[in-house]
Amino acid sequence: MTKLKHLLLLVCIAGCLTACEKDFPVDNHDPIAQFTTDTNAIRAFVTKNDIATKKDDQFGMFYQIIAPGTGNIEYKSTTQVTANYTGRLLDGTVFETKNGAVFTMGGLIGGWQIGIPLIQKGGKIRLLIPSFYAYGNRKNGPVPANSVLDFTIEITDLQ
Structure with a gap:
């Protein structure tokens, strides 16, 4: 009986030690390579859909100002934005639409x-956002x- 208890104890200890050696996923994400992939996908998308966009030289994001709006709000991190928007994936799938957000x-x-x-307020913009500047x-x-x-975003109010 003692041998059986020792054998069972040995099996439990071995099981615990084996469980500790599980392979955890390693994050091999390369943000630079992903940014290049995203940029190429955006370029192909705007070409295929004949969308006139500009590319922000500093951040590498593509955008189309549909209407500039009026006003001279200087944006700060505390600026409150009220907007109507629709968010899509490049395949056209709408993942969110909100009014008055x-x-x-x-x-x-x-x-x-x-x-x-x-x-500015009353303005409308289309943003093509690489994953780095979204959810990564x-x-x-x-x-x-x-x-x-x-995203297509219309600013209805700024405070």
Whole structure:
């Protein structure tokens, strides 16, 4: 009986030690390579769909100002933005549409923080956002990891 207990104890210890050696996923994500992939996908998308965009030289993000809006708000991280928007993936899948959404600039994804200040109240912009300035290599709700996002945003109020 003692031998059986020792054998069972040895099996349990071995099982515990084996469990400790599990392979955890290693993040081999290369943000520079992903940014290049995203940029190429955006270029192909705008060419295929004949969208006149500009590329921000500093951040490498593509945008189209549909209407500049009026005013002279100097955006800060505390600026409150009210907007109507639709977010799509490059395949056309709509993942979110909201009207009258209220945000604080500092709480927005990087792509919005870069693009929104290009327009004023009443303005409308289309942002093609590389994954780096969106959700990166993380899935976010219906948005898969490493997704380029296509937002059409209309600013209805700024405070």
